[in-house]
Amino acid sequence: MSGSARGEMSESPAVLITGGAGFIGTNLSARLLALGEKVIVYDSLVRKGARRNLEWLAKRFGAGLDVEIADVRDAEKLRNAVQRADFVFHFAAQVAVTTSVHEPLFDFQQNLLGTLNLLEAVRAIGNPPPLIFTSTNKVYGPLDNLALQGNGTRYEPQDLQVLIHGINENSPLDFHSPYGCSKGSADQYVLGYARIYGLQAAVFRMSCIYGPHQYGTEDQGWVAHFLICALTGKPVSIYGNGLQVRDILFVNDLVEAFLLARASMERLSGQAFNIGGGAANTISLLEMMDLISEIHGRIPETRREDSRPGDQGYYSSDFRKFRKATGWQPKTGIGPGVRALYDWLASNYPRIGTSLVRETGVR
Numbered sequence: 001m002s003g004s005a006r007g008e009m010s011e012s013p014a015v016l017i018t019g020g021a022g023f024i025g026t027n028l029s030a031r032l033l034a035l036g037e038k039v040i041v042y043d044s045l046v047r048k049g050a051r052r053n054l055e056w057l058a059k060r061f062g063a064g065l066d067v068e069i070a071d072v073r074d075a076e077k078l079r080n081a082v083q084r085a086d087f088v089f090h091f092a093a094q095v096a097v098t099t100s101v102h103e104p105l106f107d108f109q110q111n112l113l114g115t116l117n118l119l120e121a122v123r124a125i126g127n128p129p130p131l132i133f134t135s136t137n138k139v140y141g142p143l144d145n146l147a148l149q150g151n152g153t154r155y156e157p158q159d160l161q162v163l164i165h166g167i168n169e170n171s172p173l174d175f176h177s178p179y180g181c182s183k184g185s186a187d188q189y190v191l192g193y194a195r196i197y198g199l200q201a202a203v204f205r206m207s208c209i210y211g212p213h214q215y216g217t218e219d220q221g222w223v224a225h226f227l228i229c230a231l232t233g234k235p236v237s238i239y240g241n242g243l244q245v246r247d248i249l250f251v252n253d254l255v256e257a258f259l260l261a262r263a264s265m266e267r268l269s270g271q272a273f274n275i276g277g278g279a280a281n282t283i284s285l286l287e288m289m290d291l292i293s294e295i296h297g298r299i300p301e302t303r304r305e306d307s308r309p310g311d312q313g314y315y316s317s318d319f320r321k322f323r324k325a326t327g328w329q330p331k332t333g334i335g336p337g338v339r340a341l342y343d344w345l346a347s348n349y350p351r352i353g354t355s356l357v358r359e360t361g362v363r
Contacts, residue, residue: 014038016081019091021050023214027251033061042081044071049215072114082121088131090118096219100179111182119193130200130265135187137207141174142310154284155243155314166279166316169272176310194270202268207276207317211251212344227342230292230300240307242286247277247316250332260326276317277330295342
């Protein structure tokens, strides 16, 4: 598939999803298409698994899907897509800290320049479509000032409020890596355009998202990556002692958050929200390995590596601000969610075959 591939659809407004063939974009696209809405998937298809996700969407939903194969750095094509949209979800991004370190210019162009191109395209329209931008918990940096203590298989914060509720939006911004700089700057540009130009725009600062259609790698999508290693018999690299904790959120719950936010944009505009599984859905790397052992029947081989600079020892999203605004909270627990992803990967593996190993970076 190359160039612009369009379904047979009218010119009536549609939901534009940049990065719409990525993991999160595919799940949101599927939900909207199932509801009978028209969706414009704008994607360069360079992300591993994106072409396969797009083929799945096209096969399942056909005429409701409009596809623009293009990059967000292409301002003209982006403007044309925005002109046909009545709502925009901006997911297109360079997503790995490691890639940003090795290719900072590409990271800047993709994440910050691409976002500015989109904001300018939206601003140029007389009745601009509302916009939701997906940022990252990396805008808060390594959280070096958060005192931690080991508790068996995990780190726990000594601050009781953080332990109970997680990190909230009042935490200081600390752009630590090129990725943190590009995503954090884009985050601030979206909020700035909402405040200065009156655009309806909100930011989701997301923690670790997982679920079907995720072709995770060591650098991004770690839950899927661990499961892929288990299924392919490849070793998992654990950086540091494995006590690092993350809250993880099943993608279906994230999609619900997107839909609730879309329905409340007038109230949410100009604000950032921490979105994740929260304290009830935290898990350490070591605990994830134990869970995978229960699901898979045996624990994957592990390799210990040195800690990576800037890695957060503990992160959990305090999503109370968004819950108060919309009533949202996660519904999928870690056990059922990880099992669902494992089953999806296992059922797709016979069809994907050796290409799964190649595309996810597993050797």
